[in-house]
Structure formats: structure tokens, C-alpha cells
Amino acid sequence: MIKQKIVLRYPPHVVENPTIYHLIKDFDLMVNILRADINPKKEGRLMMELSGTELNYQRAVEWLQEQGLHIMGLEQQIIWRSERCTHCGACTVICPTEALAFKRPEMTVSFREDKCVVCELCLRACPARAMETLVDNANFK
Amino acid sequence: MKVNRSIEEINEKIKNGKAVVFTAEEIIDLVEEKGAAEAAASVDVVTTGTFGPMCSSGVFLNVGHPCPRIKLNEVYLNSVPAYAGIAAVDLYLGATALPPSDPANRNYPGDFIYGGGHVIEDLAAGKEIRLEATAYGTDCYPLKKIDTRFRLSEINEATLYNPRNAYQNYNVAINLGPKTIYTYMGVLKMNMGNANYSSAGQLSPLFNDPLMKTIGIGTRIFLGGGIGYVAWQGTQHNPSAERAENETPVNPGSTLALVGDLKQMKPRWLRGLSFLGYGATMQVGLGIPIPILNENIISHCAVRDEDLMAPIVDYHRGYPYKEGGDLGLVSYAELKSGSITVQGQNVPTASLSSYAGAREIASELKDWINSGQFMLSVPSAALPSKEAGITLNSMPQRDPDDVEAEQ
Numbered sequence: 001m002i003k004q005k006i007v008l009r010y011p012p013h014v015v016e017n018p019t020i021y022h023l024i025k026d027f028d029l030m031v032n033i034l035r036a037d038i039n040p041k042k043e044g045r046l047m048m049e050l051s052g053t054e055l056n057y058q059r060a061v062e063w064l065q066e067q068g069l070h071i072m073g074l075e076q077q078i079i080w081r082s083e084r085c086t087h088c089g090a091c092t093v094i095c096p097t098e099a100l101a102f103k104r105p106e107m108t109v110s111f112r113e114d115k116c117v118v119c120e121l122c123l124r125a126c127p128a129r130a131m132e133t134l135v136d137n138a139n140f141k
Numbered sequence: 142m143k144v145n146r147s148i149e150e151i152n153e154k155i156k157n158g159k160a161v162v163f164t165a166e167e168i169i170d171l172v173e174e175k176g177a178a179e180a181a182a183s184v185d186v187v188t189t190g191t192f193g194p195m196c197s198s199g200v201f202l203n204v205g206h207p208c209p210r211i212k213l214n215e216v217y218l219n220s221v222p223a224y225a226g227i228a229a230v231d232l233y234l235g236a237t238a239l240p241p242s243d244p245a246n247r248n249y250p251g252d253f254i255y256g257g258g259h260v261i262e263d264l265a266a267g268k269e270i271r272l273e274a275t276a277y278g279t280d281c282y283p284l285k286k287i288d289t290r291f292r293l294s295e296i297n298e299a300t301l302y303n304p305r306n307a308y309q310n311y312n313v314a315i316n317l318g319p320k321t322i323y324t325y326m327g328v329l330k331m332n333m334g335n336a337n338y339s340s341a342g343q344l345s346p347l348f349n350d351p352l353m354k355t356i357g358i359g360t361r362i363f364l365g366g367g368i369g370y371v372a373w374q375g376t377q378h379n380p381s382a383e384r385a386e387n388e389t390p391v392n393p394g395s396t397l398a399l400v401g402d403l404k405q406m407k408p409r410w411l412r413g414l415s416f417l418g419y420g421a422t423m424q425v426g427l428g429i430p431i432p433i434l435n436e437n438i439i440s441h442c443a444v445r446d447e448d449l450m451a452p453i454v455d456y457h458r459g460y461p462y463k464e465g466g467d468l469g470l471v472s473y474a475e476l477k478s479g480s481i482t483v484q485g486q487n488v489p490t491a492s493l494s495s496y497a498g499a500r501e502i503a504s505e506l507k508d509w510i511n512s513g514q515f516m517l518s519v520p521s522a523a524l525p526s527k528e529a530g531i532t533l534n535s536m537p538q539r540d541p542d543d544v545e546a547e548q
Contacts, residue, residue, distance in 0.1 A: 086192065086412060086424055086495045090327045093335035093491040102479065107496040124252060125328050127194065127414035127493070128424070 003051040005034075005074035005114075010044030014068050019046075027060040028052055034074075034117050047074055047118050075113035077134055078120070084130035085109055094125040144181040148432050148519045151185045155516055160185045162510045164503040165344045165431075165442055172443035177436045180443075186517065187442040188506040189346040190363070190428035192498030193339050194414055196325065197305035197376060198423050199235040200261055200403050203297040204272065206230055207289070212282035216274040218260050225274075229282055233302075234260060236423035246418060250323040256421020259413030261301075264293045265365070266408040299403035301365060301411075305375035306425055309347030309394040310382075310451055313338045313471055313490075315483060318457030323418020327493055329456055336453070336481055336488045341499035342446045342473030346429035347395050349442045351388040352527065353380075355431050357520025362399065363428035363506045366410040368515070369401025371429075371524075380527045388441065391450045391470055395524070399427065410502070424495070428502040430510060432517050446473035453483055 008019070015038060023029045029052040036046045050057060064071055080100075087108045091100045099115035100122055102108070122131040154160040161184050163171060168187050172180045202223070204213075212229040216222065220240035223232040238257035245251045264270060269290045278285045293299055314326035315336045322329050327337045342348065350356050360371040375396025382390035403411075410426030433439050453468035454460050471481050476490050509515035525531055 087497040088193075088424075088495045089492045090337065091491075093330075093337070093489045094328055102491075104477070104479070107477070107500070124250075124417045127327070127416050127422075128412055129254070129415055 001051060002054050002057055003049060004057065005047070005049045005117075007072045007074055007077060007118075008044075008046040008048070008064065009070040009072070010046070011068055012042040015042055015044040017067065019064070019067065019069070022063070023050070023060055027056045027063070029056060029060055035119075047077070074118060075116065077118045078113070078116050078122070079132045079134065080111035081130045081132060084128050085126075086128050086130075088127070091122045091126050091131065094121050096121070144178070144433070144435050146185070146432070146434050148434070148517050151432050152516045154185055155510055155513055158511075158513055160510060162186045162188060162507045164500070164507055165189045165349045166500065166503065168439070168442050169343065169445055172439060177440040177443070181433050181436040181439040184433050184439065186510055187349065187431045187433060187439070188428055188503045188510070189341075189344055189349050189431065190426070190499040190502030190504075190506065191307060191341040191345045191494060192410070192424060192426040192502060193341070193494030194325070194416070194422050195303060195306045195308075195425040196237050196422045198261075198301070198303035198425055199233055199257065200264070201298070201300045201302055202232045202234065204230050204232065204291060205295075205297050207284060207287055209283045210281065211274070211276050211284035211287060212279055213274045214276045216272065218270050218272055219255070219263065220271075220273075221255070221257050221260050236261065237420050239421055245420075250418025251420075252417065253415045253419070253421045256413065256415075258411075258421055258423030261403070261423060262408045262411050262413040264299065265403060265406050265411050267292055267294065293404060301369065301399070301401045301403045301406065302372065303399045303425065305377060305396045306399045307346050307375070307397045307427060307429070308340070309345070309351070309396065310390050310449070311339045311393050312454040312460070313451045313476065313481075314454060314456045314460070315468070315488065316457050317455040317459070317465075322456060323416070324456050325416055325419045325422070326456060327491070328417055333483055333486055333488045336476070336483065336490045337493055338451060338473075338476045338490060339493040340451065340473065341494055341496055342449050342477065343444055344496070344499045344503055346427070347397070348389055348444060348449055350429075350431050350438070351384070351390070351394075351441055353395060353524050354438060355434065355520075356397070356429060357523045359518055359521040360429065361516070361518040362401075362430070363426070363502055363509070364399055364401040364406065365403070365426060366407030367401055367403075367405025369399050369427070370518070371397050371520070372400040373398040374524045377533060378525070378531060379533050380525060380529060381531055384527070385448070385450060387444055387448055389444060389449055392452050395526075397524075410498075426498060426502050428506040430506060430515075430517055446477060449473045451476065453481075
């Protein structure tokens with residue numbers, strides 16, 4: 001069994017396809033959707049956690065690519081610019097998954113990408129604006 | 142053996158590379174282990190530090206005259222307005238100033254992505270700053286409009302002058318209300334979802350010299366990565382705040398006005414900040430050396446987070462409307478542990494002041510003294526302390542037209 005957090009990017013021509021149905025029905029994957037949106041250009045973005053056997057997961061990834069979807073790892077979505085971080089800790093009570101956490105006794109902030117669910121609450125809660133997203137929410141860039 | 146040391150003696154040791162310097166964190170264990178008398182005999186200086194958001198900060202600039210000359214009237218630096226109501230090309234840029242085009246809280250909660258603090262950080266980083274200004278024109282200053290760019294190194298003076306820094310203690314902010322609020326103490330989640338504080342605690346300058354026995358006008362300090370001085374007491378200086386047995390206040394107490402040459406400073410220690418729904422400000426790094434003149438001074442430096450108490454304040458109604466009662470005190474040791482208990486509820490804590498930054502500053506100041514490049518100064522005058530009887534005033538709210546009521 002493997003568990004992967006990924007981001008799917010849908011081009012406009014496939015955005016109406018029932019992709020998740022196939023992931024469950026044809027590839028026996030468990031799907032946990034974290035976030036989904038469609039922009040004005042009709043491109044879609046879906047963040048989710050997939051779990052299942054390694055073989056099924058690999059086949060599903062190939063199938064998704066054949067459908068014209070782009071797959072990215074979720075951990076690449078939010079970036080901690082450590083050089084901008086002043087290690088105050090204001091983000092640590094805002095982050096709901098403890099991806100941003102305070103290390104004691106060092107009293108420094110650390111960011112664990114694998115725990116991040118891309119809720120993006122940290123982006124604006126950080127006074128030094130040390131958190132960045134690769135994704136432009138209006139246009140997905 | 143009673144220690145009675147002078148600043149001149151300490152400076153002589155610094156010159157000879159013989160001064161013994163501890164940070165306010167390191168001194169705790171030494172005093173615990175050896176007692177105040179023995180520790181005072183062996184230590185000459187204790188260094189402190191703090192690196193937190195300090196809104197009452199800004200810089201005086203003299204940008205030099207163009208040809209023909211100009212008497213600046215309305216001035217923008219990277220679109221952020223600067224105050225020009227002083228001499229022709231003198232300006233004051235405040236840390237919280239915002240571009241008129243900033244939507245502020247019209248799009249609530251506003252982002253406040255770039256303000257005066259960010260301009261100061263960019264100046265310190267040596268970046269080019271756009272200056273746009275208009276003037277009404279006079280016989281001696283005929284130019285009416287200018288749009289140009291400059292760097293910090295190209296202007297005459299840039300004097301950081303912060304009217305209120307180094308707050309001796311601060312509120313712990315919580316939100317008793319039913320929805321998230323956006324404050325200068327950060328994002329506060331509803332129903333006591335979090336508690337935010339802002340002090341370096343045991344490393345903070347005025348917690349280590351609570352009665353300001355050594356810190357006075359002219360005290361040389363670490364300011365923004367360069368050398369600065371204590372200019373005066375800060376605004377809202379409140380030495381009459383209630384104090385604990387160890388003389389540290391349990392409420393926001395004394396403050397300092399600080400001055401220094403921005404040209405020496407580093408963007409690392411002057412950081413533009415954007416507080417969601419509140420505004421722009423600046424994070425200021427400062428450190429103050431405390432000369433160990435006697436045993437009493439070192440016992441104050443040995444104060445621990447456990448013995449420093451901060452007041453819990455509700456920012457839903459309590460702070461803005463001056464309503465509500467006492468929510469109690471909590472120690473910095475509890476705050477730094479990650480959670481506190483308020484009214485029986487466990488509340489996660491976060492700091493707005495960087496303790497890691499405070500540590501780094503205290504240790505850098507220690508290095509400066511150890512290497513002989515930083516000498517201590519003798520204050521020219523003491524600052525008003527608790528015996529001065531200063532009390533805080535609220536703004537009078539009188540009907541401007543009701544002349545009779547005044548008489």
C-alpha cells in the first residue's frame with residue numbers, strides 16, 4: 001500500500017470528465033479530496049491524497065497522463081522561504097496540520113511539506129510573508 | 142567582597158580584551174550556580190536582545206537638493222508617503238505608512254503588502270528607491286515636481302529614530318469573540334483559539350534592568366545590526382506599572398526612544414512586516430549591554446522566564462473598547478511552552494517576537510564587546526523610573542464647540 005498527496009491539473013477539454021469515478025472504480029484507489037477548484041479559463045485543479053497498491057497507483061498515474069492531466073506532488077505547492085522567515089512562530093497556531101511547527105528549545109520554525117494540505121492559511125498569516133505558493137489562485141498560472 | 146565597578150573600568154577591560162561577557166540567557170545558570178556576589182565579581186557585561194514588531198519606528202532622511210532646488214511638499218518613496226513638514230529636503234518615513242493606493246481594509250482583511258517598514262528594509266538593503274514629489278515652488282526653491290530614484294549611499298543622512306521600542310513587557314492577546322479577528326498581535330481565532338505574545342522575556346533588555354539603573358540617555362546599543370543610542374524615554378513610557386517582587390512590571394511598562402545611523406544597519410534586522418487586516422510595520426532588532434556595576438544589577442539580569450509575568454488581554458472587546466475584567470497573568474515560561482490555560486481552556490500560544498533572533502542579537506553584541514569593537518557608554522542622564530510618578534493619559538474627548546463646559 002502506498003499513500004500519495006498529489007495535485008491534478010485539468011486542461012479545459014477534460015475538466016468535465018468523471019476522473020475520480022475511474023480512479024475508484026477502475027484502479028481501486030482510496031481518494032481523499034483536500035481541495036478542488038475551476039478557474040475562469042475552465043482549467044481545473046484538484047488536490048488529493050490517493051492510497052492503494054503500488055501497481056494500481058502506477059497504472060492510475062499512467063491513465064491520468066493519457067487523459068491529458070498534469071500531475072504534481074503536493075509538497076511542491078507551498079514554499080517556505082527560510083531566508084525571509086524571522087522565526088517568530090505566528091504561523092504555528094494558524095497551520096491546522098502542524099506542517100509549520102515550533103522547535104523547542106531552539107525556538108525556531110520548521111516546515112514539513114509532507115504534512116502540508118495546501119490550505120494556504122499561512123500565506124497571509126505570516127507577517128514577514130515568508131510563505132509562498134506556486135499556484136496563482138485566480139489563474140493557476 | 143562587594144563589587145563596585147565603573148563603566149570606565151569595564152571599558153578598560155574591553156580595550157585589553159579582558160572583559161567577561163555573558164548573554165542574559167547564559168547568566169541565569171551562572172548566578173544560580175555561584176550566587177549573585179560571586180557572579181558579579183567575575184562578569185563585567187550582560188548582553189540582551191529582542192527582535193519584534195515595533196510600529197513606532199521610522200527614519201529621518203535628507204535626500205539632498207536637485208537643481209533647481211525644491212521644497213518638498215507631498216512626497217512618496219516607492220509610493221509610500223513620507224512626512225515633509227520639516228526643512229526643504231528633510232523627510233520622516235514611518236514604519237506603518239501605506240501607499241494611498243493600498244486598499245487597506247476595504248478588502249477585509251487587508252494584506253498591507255508594502256508599507257514604510259518595507260521601504261526602510263529596502264533602503265538598508267541598498268536597493269534603489271523611487272522618489273516622487275511635488276512642491277508649490279518658491280523664489281528660493283523653484284522646482285515644483287520631481288520623479289527620480291536613489292540609493293541609501295547617495296543621500297546625505299538617514300537617521301533611524303524610533304519613538305517607542307523595547308517595550309518592557311507586553312500583553313498576551315486572545316479573542317473571546319465569536320469570529321476570527323485581525324490585529325497588530327496577529328490573527329486571533331475565535332473563542333480563545335490561540336494566544337499571541339510579543340516579548341523576548343528573559344533576554345529582553347528592560348526585563349534585565351527593570352528599574353533602568355544602567356540604561357539611560359546616551360546608552361550605546363545594537364540597533365538594526367549597527368550601533369545606535371538610547372535617545373530618550375519612549376512614548377507611553379509607564380514606569381509606574383504594577384511590579385512583581387523582582388521589580389519587573391506585570392503590564393506593559395517602560396519604553397525607549399532609539400536613534401542610530403541607518404547607513405550602518407542591515408536588512409536582516411530591520412524587516413518590513415504585513416499584519417493581515419491590521420497594517421504594515423517593521424520588525425526591529427536591538428540589543429542593550431548591561432554593565433555589571435554591582436551585585437544588585439546582576440541579580441536582575443538573572444531573571445528567568447518563570448519569574449516574568451504578562452497580562453492576558455481580550456482583543457475582541459477588552460482592548461479596543463477598554464471593556465471587561467482581568468483575565469489573569471501568565472509567565473513567559475508557560476507562553477514559550479506552546480500552550481497556556483485560560484479560564485480552564487487549553488490555548489495554543491505563538492510569539493510575534495523572534496526569540497531565536499533575540500538570542501542571535503545578544504550573542505552578536507557579546508562578540509562585538511569581546512572583540513573590542515564596542516565600548517560601553519556612560520549615560521548622560523537617567524530616564525524617569527518608578528519614582529517619577531508618571532501615569533498614562535487617555536485622549537480627552539470633549540465637544541469642541543461647547544466652550545462653556547471648559548470654563
